Amino acid sequence: MSISIVILAAGKGSRMKSTTPKVLHEISGKSMLFHAIDAGQKISDDITVVLYHQAARVQEAIEAEYQNVNFHMQDVEQFPGTGGAMKGVTTKYEKTLILNGDMPLITQNSLLALTGGEADINMSVIKLDNPDGYGRVLIDNEKVQEIVEQKDCNEAQLKTKTVNAGIYCVNTELLNRYIPLLSNDNAQEEYYLTDIVKMAVDENRTVSPIYVEEEEFKGVNSKFDLAEAEIIMQDRLKKELMAMGVTMRFPDTIYIDCRASFEGESILENGVTILGASKLINAHIKTNSIIENSIIENSDVGPMGRIRPLSHLKDTHVGNFVEVKKSTLTGVKAGHLAYIGDASIDEGSNIGAGVITCNYDGKAKHKTIIGKNVFVGSDCQLVAPINIEDDVIVAAGTTLNKDVKKGSLAITRTALKILPDFFYKFFGK
Ligand code: UD1
Ligand code: MG
Numbered sequence: 232m233s234i235s236i237v238i239l240a241a242g243k244g245s246r247m248k249s250t251t252p253k254v255l256h257e258i259s260g261k262s263m264l265f266h267a268i269d270a271g272q273k274i275s276d277d278i279t280v281v282l283y284h285q286a287a288r289v290q291e292a293i294e295a296e297y298q299n300v301n302f303h304m305q306d307v308e309q310f311p312g313t314g315g316a317m318k319g320v321t322t323k324y325e326k327t328l329i330l331n332g333d334m335p336l337i338t339q340n341s342l343l344a345l346t347g348g349e350a351d352i353n354m355s356v357i358k359l360d361n362p363d364g365y366g367r368v369l370i371d372n373e374k375v376q377e378i379v380e381q382k383d384c385n386e387a388q389l390k391t392k393t394v395n396a397g398i399y400c401v402n403t404e405l406l407n408r409y410i411p412l413l414s415n416d417n418a419q420e421e422y423y424l425t426d427i428v429k430m431a432v433d434e435n436r437t438v439s440p441i442y443v444e445e446e447e448f449k450g451v452n453s454k455f456d457l458a459e460a461e462i463i464m465q466d467r468l469k470k471e472l473m474a475m476g477v478t479m480r481f482p483d484t485i486y487i488d489c490r491a492s493f494e495g496e497s498i499l500e501n502g503v504t505i506l507g508a509s510k511l512i513n514a515h516i517k518t519n520s521i522i523e524n525s526i527i528e529n530s531d532v533g534p535m536g537r538i539r540p541l542s543h544l545k546d547t548h549v550g551n552f553v554e555v556k557k558s559t560l561t562g563v564k565a566g567h568l569a570y571i572g573d574a575s576i577d578e579g580s581n582i583g584a585g586v587i588t589c590n591y592d593g594k595a596k597h598k599t600i601i602g603k604n605v606f607v608g609s610d611c612q613l614v615a616p617i618n619i620e621d622d623v624i625v626a627a628g629t630t631l632n633k634d635v636k637k638g639s640l641a642i643t644r645t646a647l648k649i650l651p652d653f654f655y656k657f658f659g660k
Pocket of ligand 2: 452
């Protein structure tokens with residue numbers, strides 16, 4: 232569709248009380264601004280983000296993720312306000328959709344609803360029991376007449392419960408003509424984008440109110456708003472995943488990153504956390520386990536298992552208190568209390584309780600390679616780099632620091648001594 236999008240993200244966001252720019256705060260693993268950009272990119276290839284506060288940091292974050300986003304630096308000193316933000320912005324298409332960078336819950340469908348029809352301006356409105364803080368929208372005969380900011384309202388206007396949700400789709404030619412004409416003659420001495428509505432009405436142009444769901448247009452201004460938006464986003468994500476066949480026990484206790492993907496039929500028990508772009512295929516993740524940026528395929532983890540980034544488990548059983556990092560396990564059983572880092576372990580191998588891959592020598596990380604049908608007994612240390620070939624037994628309690636050839640037994644053990652009656656000699660009878 233031929234529509235341009237401008238995302239306003241220059242504001243300071245002082246109510247967040249944070250050194251991180253407001254729009255870079257994350258909801259379900261993705262920054263608020265990226266949620267808005269993603270929704271926008273589904274309907275437009277011309278997106279401009281308006282920046283000012285911590286502009287370099289926000290721009291850098293966007294550029295690391297997106298190639299085709301344009302930037303505009305607002306002159307906040309001279310032209311503060313949402314109208315000032317639009318000064319000097321040029322857009323490619325006939326219609327320009329303007330939205331705020333702090334509305335992470337907006338969806339493609341709601342954006343589309345604003346772009347239709349014949350009106351010169353479509354604007355998003357919500358009816359609220361408590362309209363406090365919002366610009367009031369004066370509507371006559373289903374046409375918007377004016378938006379009055381709360382601080383500029385008279386007594387009667389303050390009672391209006393129809394408010395401006397803050398998203399507009401404007402005929403670009405009108406926008407380009409009106410923005411230079413805005414004045415800051417108002418209570419906040421700011422240039423209000425909302426004043427373009429009155430300008431259009433004065434020229435007999437039509438401004439249509441589009442009634443929208445409050446939830447999607449929720450602006451995030453504080454850490455409390457952030458937490459509320461997170462709950463709404465998690466609810467949405469989980470509903471979609473359950474509709475796709477993912478089973479969740481007590482969904483309210485589960486956290487899922489919006490970048491995670493699921494295939495087949497997976498089960499998530501209570502307290503499970505799925506982080507990053509993890510991929511779960513027919514996985515069973517048991518109580519209180521954490522999966523981070525990993526692939527879990529026809530495998531089960533936990534309870535209380537921790538799978539750290541860049542791991543791939545296939546046809547594998549990982550039990551309680553096992554930590555796996557950057558490792559590939561295929562057809563493996565690691566039932567209890569182990570650390571497996573920078574390893575690759577092949578089919579039919581068993582990792583006993585208390586096994587540790589000593590992958591770090593204090594300077595660098597090293598790999599542990601374990602072949603097929605290897606039995607690693609309990610409480611072994613595998614000092615990497617190390618290569619254990621197929622069909623090997625590593626006896627319980629072994630500290631292994633040399634490669635082991637196919638079919639061997641590896642065992643390090645000091646001779647066992649048993650001294651009869653030693654207890655009584657030591658402690659007395
Ligand atoms: C604005 C609307 C108000 C509406 C409300 C909905 C105006 C004048 N008022 O008010 O009618 O009910 O949103 O949430 O537009 N921004 C800039 N540069 C600036 C100031 C703001 O880019 O100089 C950006 C902010 O980063 C934010 C957005 O514009 O993303 C909205 O700014 P904000 O200060 O929150 O506007 P409100 O006072 O809430
Ligand atoms: Mg606001």
